[in-house]
Amino acid sequence: MFWIPLTILTLGLFTDPSVAENTSVRDAMVQVNTIVQNNPARASIATIGKSWTGQPIELITLSENIVDAEKKPAILLVSGLDGSRPSSVAISVAAIKKLLEMPEILKKNTFYVIPCANPDVFLDTFMKSDGRANRNARPVDEDRDGRIDEDPAQDINADGAITMMRRLNPPANDPPTHLADPGEPRLLRTPDTTKDQRAIYTLYTEGLDSDHDGLIAEDDIGGVDIDRNFPHLWPEFNPSAGQFQLSEPESQSLVKFVLEHPRIIGALVIGRWDNLVKTPDSKARDVTGKTPIALDSGDAATWEEMGRKWRELSGQARSTECDPSGSFALWLYAHRGIPTFATQVWGRPDPSPVPAAPVDPAAPAVATAPATPAPPEKPADEEAAGWLAWSDRDQAGRGFLPWTPFNHPTLGPVEIGGFLTGFRSNPPPSEIPKIADAVAAFLSELAKRQPKISLCNLTSKLTAPGIYEIEAEIVNDGWLPTVTEMGRINHKPFPIIVRISTPKYRILSGQRMTIIDGLTGAGGRKSFRWLVESSSSEPIILEATWKPSGTYRASITGEKVTLPSEVIP
């Protein structure tokens, strides 16, 4: 079971809900093994690397004829990067099941699924705080005192979760930063000086000062945040970003896999970043001015349309802002040119309306109408207030532990409470099948829209004795371009190579080999013309190669042309 039953939660429980989530991750990975065993011809499982603690990072390959999987254009699905999103693993596994029910899609494409890219974050031994949820198990001395992981976040009041601590009227050495939000007193906000608000609380992650340095929970267990460890916009000197780009076995494994599988033509990453519900800014560039932050303007239309499709398939209307610096998804796009879509799969639901006060039928309607109360002040963080309202009205309050007094050994009286880690990033278990269907449908949509190259309008004409004029066109009948605009910048995706077999010294016009970056989508085309010295009986081979789908080979003898009947992978 994914979630601890709600009743227990509301009563105050003594088990960590994140442990239950971890169980669900393990269950999903067991389940995926069974799925693969039951589909030996169409699915396989392999290990692409190991985590810091040595757990395998598993890859599931789906393709109609599994032995030919590497010869087809491939679509990649990655999840389980974030410890705060255990549901993403179950969603990917359910999507695998769904994809296996789509034989047409598996005929043309291969799907690579890495459901749990960062297995260490789901280890039971870590009760997760928000801060450490995404870090792998590498010991990091965050406070640089020579002792490692010695002051972790802890569930010090034994309410089953690591949340936050707030300290009222702290002493002079610990100036307050927050106050209870007048719009929603359970939430904290920074003071709005125009309203004469004063800070009265300091905030900490729940924990002790185990190393007696005056800082609370500042050297947590682990680790490096895998989704901050990739080279594009890598946040150097952020202790959780790693000592250098790709310093971690998990990120190295993903990169190695991608580089060794050049036929990947599209990817979906389920994690903390979203570029589907909201298309990212496509104007912003990094410090070099040569690489977009998240999206090149030439690719914006593609992302807009795929985003529309995702919203339609999933019904997701909201996403959470997230800085994607150093993420896997950003790297796949910016440094490899792969069309990479990122999704949180689920956004904040609308809370049910506040139930109306019961109307007393006996009372005269006009006279007893209550005076309209003054509109409550808007909470500073309306998103958080929305989550809280949803938790209260629709989730029996399971998402937020109320502030509870606690006598802290070094801080004195504090209150402990706040949102549960993962509450805002994991859909209720009942929604997982529906979301997995949307994920599978989105992937199949990508497959349907993939580039489709053809070699056409091929003619050969004798223009003078012994001289033939050969013309041909290559066309992309798919909706997606063969190369993103980003790929035209970084030159990493496969180009299209057009070759003619006539020896160089008998080509009067045209190139023996032409390399083009690619074709735009929806009918993008490029024409070619050669004048060659040839004879009426000499066979000439004309080839157009786009590595992900293969080679289209036409033959020409004199004025007779034969178009390719099939693609040579």
Next chain:
Amino acid sequence: MNFKRLFSTLLIIMIPVASASAQQQLPGKVLIAWNRFYDYPDVLKMANDLVTAYPNLLSLQEIGRTSQNRPLIVIILNNPATGADTSKPAMWIDGNIHGNEIQATETVMYSVDYLCRAYGKVPALTELVDRCAFYFLPAVNPDGRANWFNQQNSPHSSRTGMQPTDDDRDGVCDEDGPDDLDGDGSIGQMWRKDPHGSHRRNARDPRILERVSTELRPDGTMEYGAWSMAGSEGIDNDGDGRVNEDGPGGYDMNRNWAADWQPEHVQGGAGDFPFCFPETKAISQWILKHPNIAAGQSYHNAGGMILRGPGANYLEGEYVGADRATYDSIANVGAEMLPFYRSMVIYQDLYTVHGGFVNWLAESLGVITFTNELWSDKRILQNGSDPSPEQMTHWRDRLLFGQTTTDWKEMQHPEYGTVLIGGGNKWSSRIPPPFMLEEEAHRNFAFTAFHAEQMPLLRFQSILIKQMSDGLWMITIEIANDRRIPTRTVRAEKKHIGMPDRLTVDGANITVVSAGPMPQRLGTTFEPVRFNPQELAVEGGITGLSTETFRFIVQGKAGAAVRVKYSGEKFRDIEESFTLSAKP
């Protein structure tokens, strides 16, 4: 008793004896000719011979293998009698990351040899070796070096490592490199015959191709030469219509380091990701395990430059005043030691570099590091000016007896028709002629010795004990750094690189009540820390040629033993023991 102080006392006694016998003649236990270049197997043999000859100073580690499975070696120079290498500040010295920049390796090996020969004979160097460790990596790119020595190359080719790379995106690796068409063992230049050519052969010396004027003649006609440049020697091996567009390798390992690394569309040759090559990976891992590296030098050629970062304009602000002063004070001395070398900043005075090695050492690891671009053509005339083409020809004729040039030969080229092939061979530029190699190596070695000498050297300048009341003591500790390089660069301090220095006061029968730095050395107040006063973290370290003062309030009976220790990554820890007593 301070061990180091004892040691320098011993040295002072040694000096008259040693200098009387040295007189700059330093016979070595291994006889090495420094007027020639060495292929990599010879370099490895030389390293082994030196390690065998000086077992008390040298040790050798194979730290990894190259793409072509050549060993990468680090030679550690350390006197174990004065402590483990890791307990001392160390200088990292490497070279030849670009395969064609070969004299870098001889310069590194000369440094090893000279230090060993000088040890025990030259007091200044003996003291340096006893205080510091050196990590020498003779060739970062042995594959490129081997290719340069053994294949046809130009002075500029074989810069890359030798991992096959598809430079022209045709799906095939390394299939269209240059070709030695005239069989002289080098890749020369090609000029194609062209009635509208841009160049003609000089009438006085037809070996010189000179540009014709692009201005109209008085009669309104154009002047044309007979030849136009056609690139370096080679043919279109893969039949794609282009010449020499996919040679061996095709990347630049000095763009592959993790500092400001950028992908290939921003920084050509960067590789797929930082440390993607076996060489850079092995070296970076080794360096990360040696936080005692406090100085760095990486030899390249050519141009007579002492270069420091940053490599890109947007990082200018990362080299703040105090660090810049440290760099300048060392580089300016270098410019005096190295004729026709100038102190320069990479992005300003050379070109933009993302992911360079010295940038990684300086910016990611907080180490004061330079790249010297060995050899300058200004050394030909030795008057500060660059030789003209004619003067260059004279130099080659008169001093090198024509050994670095191949006469132009007219040949038929499959793509270009009639071509002239020849010109300078791979020995003709960027590297010194053998007879000048030793001087170049020695001067650069001497500069690195000066640089190494600037690694932090700490001592307790004073420890003052004052009795405040019965059983309560004020201890004021002044720590001096007698060298230019700080124990922590400002970069390291600001970015929290490595561990902060630590000042510890302890003793079985004392309690440290309060402690902190004194912002003003002669002031009366200090800034007590709130926690752990017995172990002060000193993030900013001890600035170069400067002192820092700290104050401790300690409880303990008179006579109680106290130990004071200042420890950190990039210097030798210092320690003093004393007893609490009103009289110093």
